[in-house]
Amino acid sequence: MYAIKAEKPLxxxxxxxxxxxxxxxxxQGNCFxxxxxLPAESVDLIFADPPYFLSNGGVTCKSGRMVSVHKGEWDxxxxxxxxxxxxxxxxxxxxRVLRPNGSIFVSGTRHVIFxxxxxxxxxxxxxxxxxxxxxxxxxxxLSCRYFTxxxxxxxxxxxxAKTKHCFNYKEMKAENGGKQMQSLWSLRPPxxxxxRFGKHPTQKPLALLDRIVRAAxxxxxxxxxxxxxxxxxxxxxxxxxxxxxxxxxxxxYLELARKRFGDLAGEVAEAKVKSRKRGxxxxxx
Numbered sequence: 001m002y003a004i005k006a007e008k009p010l011x012x013x014x015x016x017x018x019x020x021x022x023x024x025x026x027x028q029g030n031c032f033x034x035x036x037x038l039p040a041e042s043v044d045l046i047f048a049d050p051p052y053f054l055s056n057g058g059v060t061c062k063s064g065r066m067v068s069v070h071k072g073e074w075d076x077x078x079x080x081x082x083x084x085x086x087x088x089x090x091x092x093x094x095x096r097v098l099r100p101n102g103s104i105f106v107s108g109t110r111h112v113i114f115x116x117x118x119x120x121x122x123x124x125x126x127x128x129x130x131x132x133x134x135x136x137x138x139x140x141x142l143s144c145r146y147f148t149x150x151x152x153x154x155x156x157x158x159x160x161a162k163t164k165h166c167f168n169y170k171e172m173k174a175e176n177g178g179k180q181m182q183s184l185w186s187l188r189p190p191x192x193x194x195x196r197f198g199k200h201p202t203q204k205p206l207a208l209l210d211r212i213v214r215a216a217x218x219x220x221x222x223x224x225x226x227x228x229x230x231x232x233x234x235x236x237x238x239x240x241x242x243x244x245x246x247x248x249x250x251x252x253y254l255e256l257a258r259k260r261f262g263d264l265a266g267e268v269a270e271a272k273v274k275s276r277k278r279g280x281x282x283x284x285x
Contacts, residue, residue, distance in 0.1 A: 002122035004092035013037045016251070017258045024238050024261055026246045026254055031226040034247045035093035043097045043245070044166070044221035046104040047212055047233045049202060050090065052111045053083050083112070087119045090226060095123055097224065098159040101166065103128065105212050106155045107204065113153045126158035128165060133208065134186045156216070166216050175211075185211070190232075197259040198252075200230035209236035217242055231257025235264055 016028040027034045078086070094104060104125070106116050120127065131154040138150040158165040172181040190205045209232050217223060219241040225233040228246030230253055237244040238261060248254050 001124040002088065002119075004088055004123070016248075016254045017261075019238075019261070019265070023243045024234060025244065026228065026231070026234070026248065026257055028248060028251060028254055030249065031090055031247045032093055035090075035097060035226060038097050038245070040096055041099045041102075042222065043224045044099055044102050045213065045217040045223045045242075046094050046098065046102070047107075047209060047223070047225050048090070048094065048104065049107045049204060049225075049227050049229065050087065050112065050116070051227075052109050052202070053078075080115075084115045084119065087112070087115050088122065091116070091119050091125075092123055094224075094226060095125065095159060100159060100162070101164045103156060103158045103163065103165040103216050105131075105216070106157075107133070107152055108155075109149070109152055113155065117155055120155065120157050124160050126161050126163050126165075127155070128158055129156040129183050130154070131156060131183045131185060134184060136186055136188045154212075166218060166221075168215055168218075172211075172215055187211075194232070197263070198230070198256040200253055200256065203230050204232050206232055206236055209233050210240070213237055213240050213242060228257060229253050231260050235260055238264055 013034045014028050015025060017026045018024065091104075091106075098104065106113075106120075108116055117127075117130075133152045133154055135150055135152070138148055141148045173179065175181065185208070187205055187207050190203050194206055195203065213223060213233070213236045217240075220243065222243045222245065223233065223237040224245045224247075226247045228234065228248040231246055234244040234246050234257060246257060248257070
């Protein structure tokens with residue numbers, strides 16, 4: 001098994017935001033340093049959407065217009081070997097904080113997912129599924145020299161060969177009309193309502209994270225996202241009664257995630273007030 005030298009832990013990582021009940025926490029900082037500060041074997045589920053390394057002068061189609069693919073300096077490729085070393089480092093840091101029966105989902109396109117899969121094998125993860133997320137309404141291919149890119153791959157793996165991972169099979173089967181849910185998921189990109197506080201260039205749909213969190217965790221489990229972005233993983237986790245830890249460098253995206261959580265908390269509080277006003281249900285006699 002490939003060994004990675006552990007990162008030097010931070011004594012007090014910077015908390016950007018934390019809910020009053022401490023169940024929703026956003027850390028601002030480098031994922032390597034923040035992960036190193038967390039206790040070993042303290043997380044039940046991880047979802048990661050790492051840099052895809054595709055911001056290298058390309059173009060794509062958005063709303064019928066040709067636009068640059070550049071998402072930020074964090075998404076610029078440093079070359080095959082350095083990109084793979086980066087994936088080894090963050091995956092190793094994630095593996096350290098996973099509980100023995102914990103699991104991790106990683107999303108990616110062809111630009112990064114093969115490196116992620118190989119790194120998982122090198123580090124001793126137990127590969128469980130490769131899920132194809134069909135985006136239903138993908139942008140067209142402007143060059144007309146390739147098949148339209150309509151999917152992303154999501155790799156699901158347990159911490160190690162002995163992992164007895166959580167899988168809520170019955171719930172997934174019921175959601176799929178009483179049939180076993182397959183590894184092909186047809187889900188639309190994020191809805192407009194999910195971007196009303198701002199946009200992240202690689203934002204994932206809430207429906208995708210809702211399914212992942214429900215499938216592989218239980219209520220009060222700890223869910224972590226080392227590349228938190230706009231906080232979709234956290235919103236799904238909070239809605240489902242999980243604890244959440246998000247790590248993000250950019251304060252603009254941290255603020256976006258904070259606003260989304262505040263909106264969710266307001267909705268929950270309003271629902272509770274309405275419930276109290278209605279009073280106890282009357283029993284038919």
